[in-house]
Amino acid sequence: MMPFKSIYYSERFLKIIFGFSLFMVLVMGGIAYKHIRQLSRSTADVQHNYEVHLELEKLLSALKDAESGKRGFIISRDSTFLEPLLLSSLELDKNMEHLKFLTKDNPEQQKNIAELKAKIVKSLDIFKKTLDLAATDNLNSPEFIAGFREGRQTMNSVRFKIIEMTTHESDVLGTSKEKSSKNISNTPMLLYYVLILSLLILLLTYLQNSKNLKVLKEKNELLETFKKSTTQSEIISKHGNWIWHIEENTFEYSDNLYRLLGEEPQSFEANLANYMDFVHPDDVDKLTEQVNKMMENEDLPFIHYRIIQKNGSIKHFKAYGKLLIDSDGHKKILGTTADITDEIENYRLIEKRNLELERSNKELSSFNYVASHDLQEPLRKIQTFLSRLEEKEQDHLSNNGKVYIERIKSSSTRMRSLIDDLLQFSRTNRSEEALEDSNINILLETAKHDLVEIISDKRARISSDFIPSMKVIPFQIKQLFLNLMSNSLKYSRELTAPVITITYSQTKASDLPKIKYSKHNLYHTITVKDNGIGFDQDYAEKIFILFNRLHNKNEYSGTGIGLSICKKIVENHNGYITAEGDINNGSIFTIYLPLS
Amino acid sequence: MQEDYTYVVLADDDEDDRLFFVEAFEELKIQTRVDIYKDGVALMDALNVPDSVLPNILFLDLNMPKKSGLECLIEIKSNNRFKDIAIAIYSTSASEEDIENTFVQGANIYIKKPSDFKILKKILSDVVTINWQYHTNGLDKDNFLLRL
Known part of the structure; x- marks a missing residue:
């Protein structure tokens, strides 16, 4: 779960990084756009400045042409020198208009242009006057000389004005250039830093992503293994899984669910109606009711129903479902259906x-x-x-x-x-109710009492240890002692008074090979030892078998049932009995009863 | 005791057992009157006759057709008129279940039919001469079954 959680968190982290990167790129774009805009504006400013310059230059040159034309005419009297003058007056107007248009944003230049125009008009007037005087040959008249001088002065003032305007225009260009160059020189640095930062973030994101991908891959492999083992366990344990997507009301059935129905995996569309076709007609109502309840309560308790496969065999199914809400908040019921026919x-x-x-x-x-x-x-x-x-x-x-x-x-x-x-x-049957805490010594005495005649006939001596009380079926334990003692008395040696010794001890289960792995640790151990005829140890197991006798019935009266009863009684008490025989020396019967 | 003899009644469906019973009393030379009934229904009909002479000791076989000995016992013990009759169960089997049931229902003694006529005679003689008052006072499950 932990890696998934970290992936979940890193997804958020990645989203934040992505948002940040997007923002950075947008900022970078904005800055670049702004700077390019500025650059193109300053280019336009230079262009503009150049045009104004050119126009002023043209103006000046036109005036110069007019001046030199005038001088040429005065010297040569050739009227062809006057042609540029005539042309230039037209040209001047055009130039002035253009200048006015170019500098329409600059009020100072507009003012300058107005002044310049006045000066040019004045200068042209003086031109005309001077030319008129020159045409009438009044070259030496004081008026002409004064006019000539005034013309020159006006011309100079026009030139100064133009220079002044050119300078002004250069100044304007200079300021804007200085301003923009400062911005522009900062731009590449800023862009560079932002780029580096973005790359770093991208690198970080990449590292995180590749880490996540690795984890995801591992998880995917785990899921794949899990899926395979699920498929396997489905087949072996005869169950199929299904998912009910509650919001969409769609179903998904696992391959094995189809197999349980006797169909090929995914051979029909997983929906309720198709499934119900398989349900035993007697169980359809019951199942429908349960499914409706499931849709209401979004929970499915254990249900049992039958289905009929296409080949006609009837199977018993048991189904159970539980609500699951996934991390996206989608509700679904995960269900398991098991084939419990067997x-x-x-x-x-x-x-x-x-x-x-x-x-x-x-x-x-x-x-x-x-x-x-x-x-x-x-x-x-x-x-x-x-x-x-x-x-x-x-x-x-x-x-x-x-x-x-x-x-x-x-x-x-x-x-x-x-x-x-x-x-x-x-x-001699086992019944739990008959078990009661009993004084075993009293039961032994009762058994002895039943044998009192034969004991006195044979002059037998019976001694016994104190035996603690136990939870037993009393009449059966009495019968056990009775049978064992009468067995000893019956198979006593001729001419030897029987001696029966009953002893008590406790034995650890681990010391007893037969019951090493018993759930009880300690066993009451009661031994009944006699000095009778004994028996061959080879028959130690056989003597407990029903109707099994070691002696001819003419020699000893016995039915071959007594010891079988003993065995049955001991087994009823979850214990066991063993016999040891020594021919002509006696036998020992040992009873082990669990100490609870 | 109104008369100078003991009035003994046996209800048993087995002809041989009835024969042994009668012969045993004949040989015993005790002053007795013995009446025999073939089954529980005949017994109860005789007892239920108003003002009939009631037996001192009633020997009841358990396994009888029509009405079993246990049914007779229950019926007798529920009727106050019969409260002085000593009831001896006289049966072939001595299963724990039968002994338990008849003891609980108030029988006085349980006799397992012996397989020796001499023993039978001894049992019957003992039972007839028992001091019932004394026996009933000290009665418990251990001395309920007659052992000889």
Whole structure:
């Protein structure tokens, strides 16, 4: 985000620089224009001055021509000398008019021209008078001489006036020249400085721009990568993205959204009507309502609907949208649509399996009932009738008959214990509610109490450590002790009084290879050790398997269910049980229960 | 006790069990009168006859057609006239559920039908000679199930 921010700021900076540069160029242009205007004005001034000069020069030369013509005529009496004089008087008028026009802006020169004109007119008058006297040969008359002299004086005063005017004109030119030259000499320097400054600014802008471009390029590459990974993730996770530009009410669909609809990417125009064509007829109303709500609230909560692809397959879609306002203040909703058909199908499958499981569980419990009641009833009667036979008809039976009755009795007893154990096994279920804080020592004592007869028959000694209370299913733990102890008593060595030692300790999960990665750290460890016949360690795992017996049923009465029940109980409590056997020396059963 | 015998009633749909029950009392030589009903409906009909002689001890099988033992128990316990009848549940199964339910509903003792006639005789003799007053006072779930 930071580089983008700096770009955003440098954009402002660039705008300021650009504005400044534009202003500088405009200022430069203005100055240049002003100076060129000034330059051309001073050129015009020089031109003007030159013209005035020329005109005055012409005037003077015309007067000079007239004068020399007059002198020539006086000397030679040749009237041809008078021609320039006649011409010059015409020329003079024209010159005077031109001069007047040229100096119309200069009142002083106008005044001068008026004076000059008067002088010229006077001079021309004197010319005429002198020429008239010369024509009548009065050359020596005092009038002629006086006129001649006066003519010369007038002529001189005209010349002075012209010189004066020329000087004045030069002065005017001089002042304006001085003024403009001062300006003009400053102009290149100023322009140069401004140019340098502009170049510096341009350079700075260029550097900043190239830096920004580099950052932009990097960001672009990042965006490109991101876009590709988005496309990839869209395909893998089966979802498509869309954008709704709220102000323009236009839509953009990602390629994968088209694929989810079963179409080629961008194969139709992205708009609502085209999209709605795919929606399942039953869901159109629901979706339309949601979309209208989205347009109203500019938000789209999770919605679920179905679509039908052109090939007829129905897909389940889930969509979600969120409002985004970009840096330019444009509002748009970024939406994601996911194909959840697989999830829904899996969910349905699981649901179906659950139902099946529930059904088979129900069947199992009704089987339990059949076993507990209906199966036991005939067996109980067989046994009761046998006891009637034994009691009442004993005398009428042959010895063989008595043996048969004994056999039937032992078979039915065995069947009873099988049924009882099986029932016990199937009833040993886990239920969280049944867990309660229990005094394990009392449960152990209760179990011992149930065995009190066989304990005294076999003169068995049972010792136990103090066991702390635990959260357990009490009747199951009692059953566990009962089964383990009766197991020890059952498989005791002949002629050796059974000794059962029950000890308690705590074990770290990390020390137990089987549960190294358990979520519990510590385990209650209860061991039940006896001095019985033991068993081959090779069978240590097998003895917990249902109906698995290590001994012939004629040697030891066992159903092969007792230890399976133990295992089930321990597993119900998230623990585990192990067995160690040493033939003719005894066995050790160890129960690990998690310490919560 | 109005008479010098104990009036015992059994409701059980099983013919063999009824036979064992009657034979056991015959052999016991206790002064008893034994009445037998084939199901819960027959039992309740007999009990509900006004001014009928009420049994001292009623043995109830749980699993009976038409009206189960539990239904009979509930009906009896809801009627004040029957408050002095000691009720012994007499059933094939001894599932935790059945024991719990009948205990809660106010039965006095739970007997699991034995598979030995000698034991049956002992049970019945014990039950008939129990001091019900004493037994009921100290009744809890642990001594509810009759153990022999």
